[in-house]
Amino acid sequence: MPSVGQRIEAYLGNLLSSKRGRDAGLLTRQPPFDKIEPTLKITSDVGPSGTILPKRYGNDGGNELPTLTWEKVHDAQEYFVIAEDPDVPLPSPAIHGILYGISPEITSIQHADIKNVDSKKRTIKNGSIKYGKTLMRTAYEGPRPPLNHGEHRYIYTVVALKRPLETLPTYPGKADFLKAIKEDNVLAWGEWIGVYERKLK
Template sequence: MLKYVEAAASWLFASAKGRDAKAFTKGPAFTSHPAPTIPITSPDCGPDGAVLSPAYMHGAQQGKFPELEWEAVEGVRQWLLVSEDPDAPLPTPICHGIYLGIDKDKLSVTNDDFQQQDDNKSTKLKGGFYYGANRRGNVYIPPRPLLNHGIHRYFFDIIALSEPLDETLVASKPTREQVAKAIDGKVIAWGRWTGQCERKWE
């Protein structure tokens, strides 16, 4: 039954894609840096625009976070990582994950970095950084495009900040909007790696 509902929704919202203009990196904090300049690669998924395999999509024993590597930036004091889907049939992109307090010397992340600490009470992850609030309130929402809605892109944006964010904010599981406000005047560069996938009726 759910397949029929999803397929019908895909037909109704076939043109409701491409919310790039509402992406996180289109906010006021990026006025002086409108284009990505930091190269990002994914050793396990492939080049920018790579098709995500089922292991990186929503499903039982799946949902891995793509491994990412990026280059150092002069003057960076802290990194921020944001993942979102601009092709969801909603007015704004869906925030799949937002990660704060990434150490300035850390130039890569792996799936293990996004595992919660043993007590599951803190928002601090095993990678040494913290997670903010996404649509479901968890660490990461793996890609699950609407059935038959075509290809969805998933942005993974790494953002270089000129100064660390307030520690209280970082640990408070802030929203996308709160983080966007907090980084105003602190962005010195950013980069993007994009993965894509779709779900078809079988």
């Protein structure tokens, strides 16, 4: 039987069901990305972009990060990955993960990479990848849309850079990346979308 808290959440989810689609606030809708077409192909072992994510990927399940794989970009010196939910009933998309400082030799991120977290240094994968600010202040947080709010899109974007981002603060947020990234530094970007929904049973 649903708890009182779950019933309240589901009521609010229904009430706010039209509050979604904050796509204009996504990283790739901002300068300089709004002038650069996506050309980087991103794939996942979960399925094609737009796939419904099984429960193990949800915050209420196993909280797993979907494996993301991309093509190696010639001349790339660094990659970064950001996961956003534009359907959350908030003024702007919720950030579920920012992984950056990714070596040009790495062309895949998987759940095992976020298990070895150093919260003091803000790194994962034995210190080889850094992480930025998220909604829950963790390296990565799986989907958790409000009950009965409908399907949410979780947009995983990979960006290939010509040179490392050296002007970022120690624990950067999305706004810091937008300030640091210049148009002439973006080689390519692409996205993969997973869909998740929670319903009151």
